[in-house]
Amino acid sequence: MAANTVTPALPVPATPTAPPVPTATSGATSAATSAATPKLALPLPVLHATVLDWYEANARDLPWRTPDASPWAVMVSEFMLQQTPVKRVLPAWQAWMERWPTPADLAAEAPGEAVRMWGRLGYPRRALRLHGAAVAITEQHGGEVPDDHATLLSLPGIGEYTAAAVASFAFRQRHVVLDTNVRRVFARAVTGVEYPAQATTAAERRTATALLPEADRTAATWAVAVMELGALVCTARGPECGDCPLFTSCAWQRAGCPPYEGPARRGQSYEGTDRQVRGKLLAVLREAHGEVPQARLDAVWPDAVQRARALDGLVSDGLVEPVEQGVYRLPQ
DNA sequence: CAGGCGTGGTG
DNA sequence: TCACCAAGCCT
CATH class of the missing domain: 1.10.340.30 (Hypothetical protein; domain 2)
Incomplete structure (x- = not known):
């Protein structure tokens, strides 16, 4: 909102455009590599203006963002x-x-x-x-x-x-809003790694708090702006670093975009899981407006044991309601 | 606190 | 193609 114009030349130490090629000979340049976290090389006000200006120019107009929402x-x-x-x-x-x-x-x-x-x-x-x-x-x-x-x-x-x-x-207050987009942006731009850890850490929360603008309104816009940057530019796969307003100051970029190293992130399997069965069962209940006989549910999955377990789960979650023996419906 | 919890799109 | 990913929450 508050149209702070960005100072054209970002005070970035000697890095024109191309990411620095990591020289083979590491030593020399002090750079106590893993000692200190490679902070974002940008004064806070400049960082804020850069991201806020980018947001103003690139934000999607989503219906829940309109002033009357x-x-x-x-x-x-x-x-x-x-x-x-x-x-x-x-x-x-x-x-x-x-x-x-x-x-x-x-x-x-x-x-x-x-x-x-x-x-x-x-x-x-x-x-x-x-x-x-x-x-x-x-x-x-x-x-x-x-x-x-x-x-x-x-x-x-x-x-x-x-x-x-x-x-x-909704209320324009100042809060640390830490979602997967924001965590990824900070992981790259501030910490210099491709992906954040699986669970949110205290260090991430500290970083996010330190970067949060002081004024309520500004902080609120900052929160949505960083999220939007993560959603549109600093994406999980195939980030558009060439379009990123933080390109020259990004710690990950400066480090030469090192690939993620760490434990393989657990891929969420789906085929054959209870989740898939629950999905099929609930789809039948959703589409049938009213009570559904057992036989209709039995048809969605061959394994009776797994089917029963999935249905039990739905019932105990309150997503499905048993009406009488062998008859089910969505909760009334 | 790691794992369960839907569904569909994509590189 | 087939993992991986998408503004998490709850136990």
């Missing part, structure tokens, strides 16, 4: 965006907001309707939790999405990230 609209988007790409969230969010423009509208319906409306966004427990959050907001918070971090955190489905995101994006 309600806190509820922001909150719904955050639930949907937990592990689901923007492209797939867009139409689902539109439909959801048309049907349930306020928390009270959603709270008035059965949880099963939320699960059905969730469609194929994945991780349907989020739908149940969003419904639960809407009920809590309606019954305990006067129907208004809470504006403080601690209260948001107490709602079902809202963890550290989402609480910070809603407080920041």
Whole structure:
């Protein structure tokens, strides 16, 4: 927002354009390599202006970012965006907001309707939790999405990230908003490694805190701007470093873009897992408006043992409701 | 705290 | 093609 213009010449020590070719002879140049973390070579105000200006020029206009987007609209988007790409969230969010423009509208319906409306966004427990959050907001918070971090955190489905995101994006407060995009940007630009660790570390939180602008409004825009940079330019695969406003000061770039080294990240297998079976079972329940006989569910998966285990799991999660012996439905 | 939890797109 | 990835949360 606040149009700080970037000083054209970034005070970067002698690095024109090309990444420095790491010389074979390491010694000499002090560079106590692993001793100190290679900090981002940019004064804070310049860093802020650089990223904020980039955001102003490159931000996508997403409907939950418009000035008239309600806190509820922001909150719904955050639930949907937990592990689901923007492209797939867009139409689902539109439909959801048309049907349930306020928390009270959603709270008035059965949880099963939320699960059905969730469609194929994945991780349907989020739908149940969003419904639960809407009920809590309606019954305990006067129907208004809470504006403080601690209260948001107490709602079902809202963890550290989402609480910070809603407080920041919807209420323009100053919070460390640390999602996978932000963590990757800082890992590269500040720490000089391709990928952050699997779990968020205290060091990352310290780094993010140190870089956060002082003013509330600026910090809020900074948070979404760094996320956007991670989503559009500093991507996990095939980052567009040539388009990055931090190119010349990026620690990873300066180190010559060293590839990730570390334990192989566990790939989430899917074929043949209970998750796949749960998905198939729930798809049948979603599409059938009403009660579903056992036989319909039995048809989706050959292994009776695994099928029963998956269905049990859905029931204990509250995603499926047994009506009577051999009859199921979405929760009323 | 590592692992479970959906679904679809892509390099 | 087939891992890997996508604005995490919960136990």
